[in-house]
Amino acid sequence: MNVPDVRTMRAADLPHAERTSDITFLDSDRRDRRVGEPDPQPRSETATKRWIDRMRHFLDVDPEGCLVAVDGPEIVGFAISQNRDRLWYLATYGVLPDRQGHGIGKRLMDAVLAHADGRPGMFSSSVHPGATRRYRSAGFSLHPQMRMVGTVDRSTLPAVNGLREGSIADFDWMDRLDQQLRGAGHGPDHPYLAAHNRLVVSHANGYVYIDDQGRTALLAAADQPTAQKLLWEALASSHGDTLVNCITTANEWAIDVGLAARLDIGQEGYLAVRDLQPPAPYLASGHFL
Template identity: 45%
Template sequence: MQVDDLPACESITRAAYFEVDRATFQRSWPDPEPRSEAGRTDWLAKSRHKLATDPGGCWVAEEDGVVVGLATSLRRELMWILCSFAVAPEAQGRGLGTLLLEAATRYGAGCLRGMFVASQDQGALHRYRKAGFDLHPQMVLWGPVSRQVLPVVPHVREGTAADRELCDSLDRRTRGAAHGADHALLAEQFRLIVMDHSTGQGYAYVSRSGGVQCLAADSRKAARELLWESLAASDPATPVEIPRVTSANQWALDVATAARLGIHTRNFLATRHLKPPAPYIPHSTFL
């Protein structure tokens, strides 16, 4: 993959992921929409970051000089992460997906563990299972948050670049590998909040609309407090979304119940030689 391939890759993933969302969304949710212009900008920034840190893990498939599929992956210490994987609809059924996944998987040779978020696309799920990945159903917590249910959260503060070592330490304790260079980009796209106290340690990246996009903590208590703080950043008139919660993280369901959020199943966490991390909520791309 080259930088010049990124606009075509963004277009393929935007269309492919939207089709899966349309086929699988809950009827009680708002209708899914294609990736927004802001989302497109974020996707391109993440992809340029991946090309800079892990060029050997980023692949495209071409037919007659046109990009028709892609797979991007990262190595973080001894963890392999599949970030993006899609084939244009008109090019499916020709074995390109298998070839792309094999190329990305070879980049993880020597890694002890693997992890990524999988959509509910049935063909892809079968391919991942054949490749030796365990599939763990994920949940999304969704709904408006009343100010009346928000507790007072002590010991949570704004994070800075000086907290990167703490964040990496928590990453290793929960998921077995640090995010490393990914923290710089995450901090550009989200608000970082941190707990570093005798009662617990943790961090969370909070999205613009509230709710976490990545969270790691050394205890369920610290994780709950960080999640509550992220909910406080939401607009009470606008539903907040906390995706990618596995059953290993029941503490997040306790917060959802207290906040009166809906609990729905959506997508899977695919892991190899790794139990679902906890207390932990992975990022969609960098996990």
């Protein structure tokens, strides 16, 4: 078996990297599927386009953090990381199932950690045993995450006031809030997130991005009451089954809201952090952290 080269991703790699990502995460989802859950399916055409668009954003902003492992014409692994001020985060990472266990993942992780250049870091981790061993050996603390799923009981929705639609004019104070919670602002990620999600803010005390299915994409607040109001607004926007993800034990306020809305609680991987504590009140984005 050839030893793949690890190099910086190029724009032309994006469709090939997406296919590798889809195969990798579909295998992981099927392996970790809970009893009673539907069989995971390959990404839809829409989801494929969104993945490529998101990775192109990362490639435009911080290309040196976007790496692929290539064996001839085939992309067998990828690691997309980003530096934002004094914070590093890993947006996505994986190796084809039939190429795992041969050191490719370690080489990719070593390379993106070198790009971090000692910054505190965070990312959302799966429960894959090999990956979690690698993360822990790299000095990351693994904080179990929970998720809440189900259909909101609309009779439980409270009246929520003090919120408004957000805009580009809010990004400065949002970045200052991010700095307090996670050590760095989202910076160029805010315009991207706002272009693809609804932004709702509470004065200068908190914000939430809500996707087109009414799910919380990213939430940050100065205090728990504000965070709960923002989460209730997201739940009120949902239709059909919804998901509240990336809930650490530092954010049990979100569990209280989800239980009140009659959602079901389950476990969902880890928040991996190095040289910082899990942000709170905060619900991370899986890709933008």
